[in-house]
Amino acid sequence: MLTSAIAAFREIFSPPFRSVLFKSLGLTLVLLAIVWLALDKFITGYIAVPYPWVATTLVFLTGIGLFLGLAFLVAPVSSMVAGVFLDELAERVEKGSTVTGVLGTALPAGQAIWLAAKFAGVSLLVNIAALLLLLVPGVNALVFFAANAYLLGREYFELAALRYRPLEEVRAMRRERPLYLFICGMFIAAFVAVPIVNLLTPLFGTAFMVRIHQRMMERERLLPPRR
Secondary structure (H helix, E strand, O other), rough: HHHHHHHHHOOOOOOHHHHHHHHHHHHHHHHHHHHHHHHHHHHHHOOOOOOOHHHHHHHHHHHHHHHHHHHHHHHHHHHHHHOOOHHHHHHHHHHHHHHOHHHHHOOOHHHHHHHHHHHHHHHHHHHHHHHHHHHHOOHHHHHHHHHHHHHHHHHHHHHOOOOOOOOOHHHHHHOHHHHHHHHHHHHHHHHHHHHOOOHHHHHHHHHHHHHHHHHHHHHOOOOOOOO
C-alpha cells in the first residue's frame, strides 16, 4: 500500500499528469471567474441601498465574501473538472502497472460525467463538513478525516475498478474489504486536508487506486471479467 502511494505521488509530477493538471486548473479558474462575475453583478446590481457609504461597505464585504466563497469552492470545482480526465489518467497508470497484460475499458461518456459529478459532490460535502467542524467546539478533527477517508476511498476505488468490472461486482469487492479500502482512503484524505495541495487530489487518488485495484487482481490470480 505504501509502495503504491509513493509511486502514485511520483507519477502526478510526470509529463502526462502535468498536462492534465494544467488543463484542469485552467478550466477551474475559468469557472471560478464566471461564478465571481455572476455573483458580483447580482449583489451590486440588484441590491439597492440608500446611502453611498453603505454601498461602499457592501462592495467591500462582497469582495471578501466572494474571495472566501471561491476559496471554499476550489476543491469541488477542480474535482468536477479533473473528473473529466480521470479515465485518461487511469489508462496511463494501467499501462505502467498492469499485472494481467489487459487494460481496462474506458467508461461510457454518460457514466464518466456522472462519476465526475459524484466526485464534485463528495468534495463539496467534505468541505461543508470541514466548515461546520470549525464552528462546533470540541469536535475532534479525526471525525472529519475518517469521513473523508471513507468517502474518497470509496469513490476513487469505484473509478479504478469500473474499468474492469460491473458495478455490482465493484460494490461486492468494497463490502469484502472495508478496512483495507478505508486505510487506502486515508492516504487520499491527507491530500484533501492540505490547502493548495488538495488540487492534486484527483491525480493522486486516481494513480493510487488504480494501483490498489491492480494489486487485488494480482492476488486473485485471475483476469477480471470484461464488460
